[in-house]
Amino acid sequence: MSEYRRILAFATVGAVICTSGFLPSVSQAADNRDGETEKSYAATHGLTADEVENINALNESALTLGRPGKPPVGLPPSASASPAADDRVTPPAEPLDRMPDAYRAYGGRATTVVNNYIRKWQQVYSHRDGKKQQMTQEQREKLSYGCVGVTWANTGPYPANKLAFAYFDEKKYKNDLENTSPRPNETRAEFEGRIAKESFDEEKGFKRARDVASVMNKALENAHTEGAYIDNLKTELTNNNDALLHEDSRSNFYSALRNTPSFRERDGGNNDPSKMKAVIYSKHFWSGQDQWGSSDKRKYGDPEGFRPNPGTGLVDMSKDRNIPRGPANPGDRWVNFDYGWFGAQTEADADKTVWTHGDHYHAPNSDLGPMHVYESKFRNWSAGYADFDRGTYMIAFIPKSWNTAPAKVTQGWP
Numbered sequence: 001m002s003e004y005r006r007i008l009a010f011a012t013v014g015a016v017i018c019t020s021g022f023l024p025s026v027s028q029a030a031d032n033r034d035g036e037t038e039k040s041y042a043a044t045h046g047l048t049a050d051e052v053e054n055i056n057a058l059n060e061s062a063l064t065l066g067r068p069g070k071p072p073v074g075l076p077p078s079a080s081a082s083p084a085a086d087d088r089v090t091p092p093a094e095p096l097d098r099m100p101d102a103y104r105a106y107g108g109r110a111t112t113v114v115n116n117y118i119r120k121w122q123q124v125y126s127h128r129d130g131k132k133q134q135m136t137q138e139q140r141e142k143l144s145y146g147c148v149g150v151t152w153a154n155t156g157p158y159p160a161n162k163l164a165f166a167y168f169d170e171k172k173y174k175n176d177l178e179n180t181s182p183r184p185n186e187t188r189a190e191f192e193g194r195i196a197k198e199s200f201d202e203e204k205g206f207k208r209a210r211d212v213a214s215v216m217n218k219a220l221e222n223a224h225t226e227g228a229y230i231d232n233l234k235t236e237l238t239n240n241n242d243a244l245l246h247e248d249s250r251s252n253f254y255s256a257l258r259n260t261p262s263f264r265e266r267d268g269g270n271n272d273p274s275k276m277k278a279v280i281y282s283k284h285f286w287s288g289q290d291q292w293g294s295s296d297k298r299k300y301g302d303p304e305g306f307r308p309n310p311g312t313g314l315v316d317m318s319k320d321r322n323i324p325r326g327p328a329n330p331g332d333r334w335v336n337f338d339y340g341w342f343g344a345q346t347e348a349d350a351d352k353t354v355w356t357h358g359d360h361y362h363a364p365n366s367d368l369g370p371m372h373v374y375e376s377k378f379r380n381w382s383a384g385y386a387d388f389d390r391g392t393y394m395i396a397f398i399p400k401s402w403n404t405a406p407a408k409v410t411q412g413w414p
Helices: 003-015 041-045 049-066 114-125 137-143 147-155 170-179 188-198 202-220 226-239 295-300 378-383
Strands: 104-106 109-113 276-285 337-343 354-358 372-377 390-399
Touching (some): 114 147, 147 337, 147 354, 170 188, 202 276, 354 378
Antiparallel strands (some): 104 109, 109 372
16 A cells, blocks of 8 residues: 555544545545535545456455355446456464454444454454354455455355345335425436435334344244244244235245255254344445446436335345446446444444444555454444445344354444
8 A cells, every 4th residue: 555545544544444545536426416425435435446346356256256156146348357456365363362452443433454353253253152263264265355254254154145124215205206306417317316215214124124033033942943943933923913924935034044054054053943043234235236227227226126025124135236336427436335244232222233344355465455344333334325325134044153243242342
């Protein structure tokens, strides 16, 4: 990293998600429109156009690595299928007995270098059957991919994103379309995309995911077969008059547990539901991913895209191809997604919950620089960027013997 960017990184390290510094070589289109204050991921954090392209391509390679046998997902015709240079580096091992340093905290976010996160993870999150574990080479390899790496290292398999929840305020959406007007110089497509984005309520989406995870965890108790778990789940849903009860038996909702690799593994759940627990993570992404469809939707969002079922809150993620927002102006570069790890925290107040995520893949020997890990309060995490117009909250399963999802997370520990 150049000296110029190192100075800026030091000045802004506590307030950013991506690598710090400010370079005007990437799009600031979202920053400059009248009335719009939301910045792009790249412009906020000093990423060059090449760095954004490399990050997106490394994200794609992580997906391919995480799902062996799956063909790479489609990229826009203008995008590169692989980075110009894969300068990603796996962080080195850290001694198991080495305590972490305190994170730097600022404005609802605490930040640290990836090596220090590994030390904290080993002390706090690594426990298997009550014993601390050193982060393995495989886990550090996963972690090195950045934001998705943090979630990936904690869930085990690459995040499947099949059991996603969100909340969309249909009444607000219709009212704002009918009773407000586009901003100066805002096209109809921009207007409709913005109104759709503003009609999503991430806190309510998160609450829905937490409520469903709570029901699932109750159903897992004392259920030693999948059949017993499903029966318990249906009983809980009936008692709560929950619309999920009426999901098809082949739905992702009912099949999520059996499709979790660690559920079947001998050192995981060993096909015993009572040994598993439901946990949560989040993904921010762009709605207009149909690269062969309307260019306006690619640029400004698809108002109909990735809306939750109004009864269940479930989001159909089958059309999510990790394709970034399309360029509206020359030089536009958008990051394709952002992941945040929550786990199984029991803090009732969403504003006090802590979300762990990363800035970019670990490249200490390049201008991009080393990966940083962040612990953000919910308001900070859910604020998002102009790159993303959808925020979903996912439920996954991990063995109870894994402590990657402790009930309490202390921000910036120790």
